[in-house]
Amino acid sequence: MRRVAIIGAGMTAFGEHWEQGFRDLVVEAGIRAITDAGISGDRIDAGFIGTMASGRLVGQEHIGGLLADYIGLNPIPITRVEGACASGGLALRQGVMAVASGMHDLVVVGGVEKMTDLGVNTVSDILGGAGDQEWELFLGATFPAIYALMARRHMQDYGTTEEMMAAVAVKNHKNGAKNKYAQFQNEITLETVMKSKMVADPLKIFDCSPITDGAAGVVLAPMDMAQSFVKKPIEIIACAQASDTIALHSRESLTSLKATRVAAKKAYDMAKLTPKDIDVAEVHDCFTIAELMAIEDLGFFPKGQGGKATVEGKTAIGAEIPINTSGGLKACGHPVGATGIKQAVECTWQLRGEAEGRQVKDAHIALSHNVGGSGATAVIHIYRNQ
């Protein structure tokens, strides 16, 4: 396999973009990524785009063909990849394969979702399609309800408290406040989270990531070509994906995602690294409990200790392992298909030393962790600067 590097990264602001359509968002992110790579579009050989539910959200499928057209790159091949909230991470993985295989050299990979044009109940129903439609959503289990079950069990088994979960939101808002692309750029207090409206007990509105419009993009190149384009190519040194049952009730555990653990083991093996080697990580905090499970499943903290570690500040910028410097899904926002690519963009910026105001000092190795649904898909990438 050829070694693969990121040579360009860009994104739209995440938020409510009522003045921009689905297409506009991708074009903006795509052009920023390509411009950042210092190349013109006609150098691009192929593309991949992650989006979860464009069919139901904007009535449009055939997203690869649409974008090849709107980004002005036809007749190059562009392919849409879908894996619910992991759609972006999976698109990145297909891009890596395309370059690694030698089938393509310069590949643009994007992620997008346009979610705010519909009412919140409709969107919630559509997002339910990321779980088991027949055995969960049909019976009323929306995503806050599913993650609330995990939270309850985590509280029972490990003594995790609502305050520990709330600490994730406080930390991610603090990071988001330093990110000009974030949907929420305001700090919040623990009290704000604890007093906020209950969505699915014990998860309150501030435990939940928001509904967001946005897009993000990166440009990939073979490592041996990368340095001819940019001074600081960011190599993708591991790329691993795993699956689990689609429904929560079939899982071995409610407090740990097997897909994350399996993908993490593969990724660490591939990169010949351990969790201790990671300097900064973007993890999938669709709900605060998801971040606690992630930092445990990724091996940053022992099982059940994620909450305590967060309260102790070990996941803050400047501490042991800074988590979600972008603000995470919680504060940066969660335009579903874009999230996995935004994570790659943030890792790229951190490893280039360009994460203004939230830079992790001497960051050398970064990790991104993107989850689909309640954990039936997890995809992990590890990045290294030179």
Added chain:
Amino acid sequence: MRRVAIIGAGMTAFGEHWEQGFRDLVVEAGIRAITDAGISGDRIDAGFIGTMASGRLVGQEHIGGLLADYIGLNPIPITRVEGACASGGLALRQGVMAVASGMHDLVVVGGVEKMTDLGVNTVSDILGGAGDQEWELFLGATFPAIYALMARRHMQDYGTTEEMMAAVAVKNHKNGAKNKYAQFQNEITLETVMKSKMVADPLKIFDCSPITDGAAGVVLAPMDMAQSFVKKPIEIIACAQASDTIALHSRESLTSLKATRVAAKKAYDMAKLTPKDIDVAEVHDCFTIAELMAIEDLGFFPKGQGGKATVEGKTAIGAEIPINTSGGLKACGHPVGATGIKQAVECTWQLRGEAEGRQVKDAHIALSHNVGGSGATAVIHIYRNQ
């Protein structure tokens, strides 16, 4: 790149499967493909699944995670790929990349669509998402209307007649009558087509492929491992994809698909072959006019001569270049995401000499051509037996 071969192929019957759900269809096809390869499921490293509109048709996204679970293969990675009616062909291409790159060895690739649970108008609206939702579908241009525009122009520019288009349907029904997996296993006469109900002038109901439930699957392996599993591995010697504008009105031509021509050139170059070397081909006949354009764009006949060649029987089994021996989309049926994989299955059977009742004698090289929407995506594979 490593060389890649098909070592297993299988499919469900195509038709109206009111007694089987989306999941059941994929499991059936997947198990048939894996069984055909003579391996057990635990040998499979990864999977790809093509489906266009599961979100709108059955309320379910996150298809990779769902299928890893239902086919009993979790925690392996399975990824959904979408490219409208080319979803299956694109999934196959991702499978080829996964094996070619060395990232995976044994990969299962499937395609599926469950379409008959909704009314025809709803399905027609959903399929319209394969075109330009904002500038075509929203204004009333469903797919029969879009292809009718191409047909009219082809008639004007090249003297193609309604009878010539009807001859495609007659030939494909004749082939489908010999395929036990086909939705329509009955021969029809030219008169049947000509007297059938007008859908979008000049396209009549018998010029249109039907709405279908079904799934198909293949198992891929590196060529150097393939012979340890099966006696007759079918090598994929070319794999090419291209794009064009999403909307018909932006095209350079209404009578030729640029995406097909670009992908065909790449595929022939990759395989070091010319159209004359192809012994049998499955082409994308979503409408009869689409088959005429395809056999011209693929270089089997000069531009404008597809209709005449069909009437003269040059595309029949036993003639110059047998086209759509499976019955094509027209008679075998068109479960959108499954079509591209069904084409690969038919090519495999033809090259193994297993296409009972419709076998092309001495078939050595086969080609499959899968189109998304009205041509914004085209993906072509060329296969060779040993």
